[in-house]
Amino acid sequence: MSEILASETVKVIAFQLVDKEYALPVHQVYSIEKLMHITRVPGTVPFVKGVINLRGVVTPIIDLRSRFGLSDKQYDESTRIIIASFGDIEVGLVVDGANDVLDIPVDAIEPQPEVVGSLGDEYITGVAKLEKRLLIMLSLQKIFN
Amino acid sequence: MDTNQYLEIFIDESKEHLQAMSEHLLELEKDPENIAIVNEIFRSAHTLKGMSATMGYEDLANLTHKLENVLDAIRNHQISVSLQIMDTVFSSVDDLEAMVEDIAAGGDGKRDVSAIVEKLLIIEQGEAAAAVEAPAAPTAYQPAAALSYDEFEWTVINQSKEQGFTCLEIAVSLRPDCVLKAARVFMVFEVLEKCGEVIKSSPSSEQLEEEKFDETFTVTLITKEPAGDIKEKIKKVSEVERVQVTEITSVTEPEMKPASPLPAAPQPKRDSAAQETAKKQPAETEKGEAKSSKQAASNKTIRVNIERLDILMNLFEELVIDRGRLESISAELNHTELNETVERMSRISGDLQNIILNMRMVPVETVFNRFPKLVRQLSRDLGKQINLEIIGAETELDRTVIDEIGDPLVHLIRNAGDHGIEMPEVRLSKGKPAEGTIKLKAYHSGNHVFIEIEDDGAGINKDRVLQKALDKGIVTEEQALGMTDRQIFELIMASGFSTAEVISDLSGRGVGLDVVKTTIESLGGSITIDSQEGAGSIFSIQLPLTLSIISVMLVEVEKEKYAIPLSSIIETAIVKKEDIMNAHNQQVIDFRGKVVPLLFLEDIFSVPHEEDDDHFYSVILVRKGEKMAGLVVDSFIGQQEVVLKSLGNYLSNVFAISGATILGDGQVALIVDCNALIK
Incomplete structure (x- = not known):
């Protein structure tokens, strides 16, 4: 009973990266795009894959796998670009697949436990447990920096 | 209300x-x-x-x-x-x-x-103890006596005289029983306008149209026809009783009678921009004047919110991208009718582009016009005598550029007043007039606009600048040895540099000039300094006409496409491998007797590399100021107009890339910043 009463929720976009699920608040996500031609920009950090033409706007692309130092993977049919914005910065994030839009009760989000996996804790704001799923909440601000 | x-x-x-x-x-x-x-x-x-x-x-x-x-x-x-x-x-x-x-x-x-x-x-x-509050400008018309002219009208009259026209004052009296006075007036005007230009009428044209006059009105006409002919022509209009033609001979402007100010209301309102251009083109002035005095109500300009123009520009940019796409599709299909249609469309959209860009053009006057006051204030604050001369205020620039150049110019003018112009005593002792002059000059040249700020002040002391730069560690001794005068002068725009011994609140904090330089460079422009000690300095700013659409040369490097702005390209060449020479680990070519270093875009942009056995290199010769370099690419694609887009906030400051553009196939191509490649 008390759970329903305290049902203040956040809407998040859940996406797949290697074997884990991550989430971003929906208000930070502008759209989800299928893979399109990426123009390489020379002289940038390796995780910046380049820029795309997002309906007339030149948008930089960050590969989240290499941003987090995970193994590389050939892009395929399920690869998605999540267009996210924070402050006045708008970028596309390459992920293995975008799964769901979910409502997570705020109290299901816990601070990050000691060890979550290979991912360093600097990008993580918390972890949400939903029945059998474990969602890692990301901080865009830290990804951009 | x-x-x-x-x-x-x-x-x-x-x-x-x-x-x-x-x-x-x-x-x-x-x-x-x-x-x-x-x-x-x-x-x-x-x-x-x-x-x-x-x-x-x-x-x-x-x-x-x-x-x-x-x-x-x-x-x-x-x-x-x-x-x-x-x-x-x-x-x-x-x-x-x-x-x-x-x-x-x-x-x-x-x-x-x-x-x-x-x-x-x-x-x-x-x-003015005795001052009696005078009534505001009288609204009643003045009786049709000899007309009085303001300064502007005198200018028109004098200029037309110089061009061989005569200026006639024509008094026309209608018959007292005339019923449709306005119609007769209209007919008289029509006759007059066939012979020349009407620059003034009394009563004013509105009052004439509303029949607010008795029987007589006076018109000033600039014409080449003899007075007699005109008199005859006017007399042919029915119900005209008497016509009196007198030539205006006085070339000098008479002192206007203060007691009879011109009626305020009937003066047709012209916006200041129109006025400025009018002054420059006397012929058009007369036309404009005639028209506006004839129908002051229907001005030929409308006010449009600048936002709408921006939206229009954005929409057009989208269209340019699609135009590029259509062009590439039709080139692939090679269908005659399609080709023709696309060509036609390209031409029309080219015209459209010109018009839209022109609409966004604003005379630099909008920036310049606040400077006279600034200089006045400056000369009073500094106790110097400074005269500001403005040349070419009618030169037009894209609004986006106009918005940005105001502050840099203010800074340069203050700088010229503060550091350039000397105190009156110093000037006199140097044999210069006590009053210093700052000349602000704008003009078009090619696809660029130049703005020069010239002062006849002290000039820049080369040795002092160099010494200071050495002291502050901006340059090393070795660098200093090989520097040209211009390079030395440009040091004053390096950050952390200030030569003023006394820091005033106007300029001389050493943060200003480098900000000026970065602002101008961020606009795709450049700034150079010429100076002669004792004679003055010239700061010359080069700016692109527009920031949004530029002409580029598209090139291919391996599988990547890059755009190089035409403004920095001198020419393209195909160079044989054998003709490339080595000088100090630097590959160079001999280009028309000049040794030009070669830059391989492939290496600079670390493009994923495939084996190649080319015997020829495609080279694009680019320049920055007087320096040249050859950019080696794989192939030339062609020349194209593209819309300049920024890489966004996240990717600011990418080396040698000034922006991006979207090609006809929807892909993004990067625009090469040649200025960054040439050191």
């Missing part, structure tokens, strides 16, 4: 009037005896007063009213123009400007003006 809908118009027009007032005040300061100028100022003040009272801005109206009283007293020779009065009038105009700015920013336009009002009152009463 709901005044909101008029607010925008009110703000725009107030700004115009205030600008006109400042300009005329400056003129008046140089020519204090000229009552015609006072009349102009009075007219602007009067209109402003009326408008602000209607809109309910009490303080604005109140201050303008007091200002008007002072002007009226000057006009009626009750007080004479003095420096003190000018200062007070200037500062009240400043107050008015601040109030209008406040209103524009959404404020209520309230401001404590009691101090300045007090001062104005003292001037008005102290020096």
Whole structure:
């Protein structure tokens, strides 16, 4: 009973990266795009894959796998670009697949436990447990920096 | 009354009037005896007063009213123009400007003006004790006597005389029983306009149209036809009783009778931009004048919100991208009819592009016109005598550029006044006139606009600059040895550099000039300095005409496409592998007798590399100032107009990339910044 009463929720976009699920608040996500031609920009950090033409706007692309130092993977049919914005910065994030839009009760989000996996804790704001799923909440601000 | 809908118009027009007032005040300061100028100022003040009272801005109206009283007293020779009065009038105009700015920013336009009002009152009463409040500009027309002309009209008359025209004053009397007077007037005007240009009529054209005259009216005509012929032609119009033609011979401007100011209302309103261009082109002036005096109500310009133009520009940019796409599709399909249609469309959209770009062009005057006041203030603050000369204020620039160059120019002018121009005594001892001159000059050249700020001051002391740069560690001894004069002068724009021994609050903090340089470079422009010690300096700014659409050469490097701005390309060449020479680990070619270093885009941009066995290199020769370099690419694709887009906030400062563009196939191509490649 008390759970329903305290049902203040956040809407998040859940996406797949290697074997884990991550989430971003929906208000930070502008759209989800299928893979399109990426123009390489020379002289940038390796995780910046380049820029795309997002309906007339030149948008930089960050590969989240290499941003987090995970193994590389050939892009395929399920690869998605999540267009996210924070402050006045708008970028596309390459992920293995975008799964769901979910409502997570705020109290299901816990601070990050000691060890979550290979991912360093600097990008993580918390972890949400939903029945059998474990969602890692990301901080865009830290990804951009 | 709901005044909101008029607010925008009110703000725009107030700004115009205030600008006109400042300009005329400056003129008046140089020519204090000229009552015609006072009349102009009075007219602007009067209109402003009326408008602000209607809109309910009490303080604005109140201050303008007091200002008007002072002007009226000057006009009626009750007080004479003095420096003190000018200062007070200037500062009240400043107050008015601040109030209008406040209103524009959404404020209520309230401001404590009691101090300045007090001062104005003292001037008005102290020096014009006998002043009787004169009525505002009379609205009744003047009787059709010999016409009086203002300064502007005299200019037109004199200039047309120089070009071999004669200027005639024609008094036409209609028969007393004439029924349709307006129609006859119209017919007379029609006859006159076939012979030449009507520059003035009394009563004014509106009053004539409304039949607000007795039987006689006077018209001033500029024509090449003999007076007799014209007289005959007018007489052919029925119901014309008498025609009297006199030639205006006086070439000098007569002193205007202060007691008979020109009627304020009938003066056709022209915006300041039109006025400026008109001054430059006397022939068109006459035409414009004739038209506006004939139908003052239907002005040929409309006000368009700049946002709408921006939207139009954005939409057009999308269209340019699709145009590129259509062109590439039709080239692939090679279908005759499709090709023709696409070609036609390209041509039309090219024209459209010109028109849209032109619409966004604004004369630099909008930036320049605040400088005379700035220089006046500057010379008073510094105790120097500085004269500002503005040349080419009608030169047009894209609005986006205009918005950005204001601050850099202010800085350069202050710099010229502060560091360039010497104190009057120093100047005299050097055999220069006590008054220093700052020349502000704008002109078009090719696809660029040049703005030069020239002063006849002390110039730049090369050795001091160099010494300072060495002290501050900006350059090393070795670097210093090989530097040209220009490079040394440019050191003053390096960050952390200031040569002023005494830091004033105007300039000399050493942060300014490097900001100027970065601002200008961020606009795709460049700045160079020429200076001669003792004779003065010239700061020359080169700016692109527009920032949004540029011509580029598309090239291919492996599988990647890059765009190189045509503005920095000299030419393209195919070079044999054997012709490449090595000099100090640097591959160079001999290009028309000059040794030009080769830069391999492939290496610079670390493009994923495949084996190649080319015997020929495609080279694009680019330049920055006098330096050249050859960019080696794999192949040339062709020339194209592209829309310049930024890489976004996240990817600012990518080496040698100034932006991106979207090609016809929807892919993004990067634009190469040649300035960064050439050191």
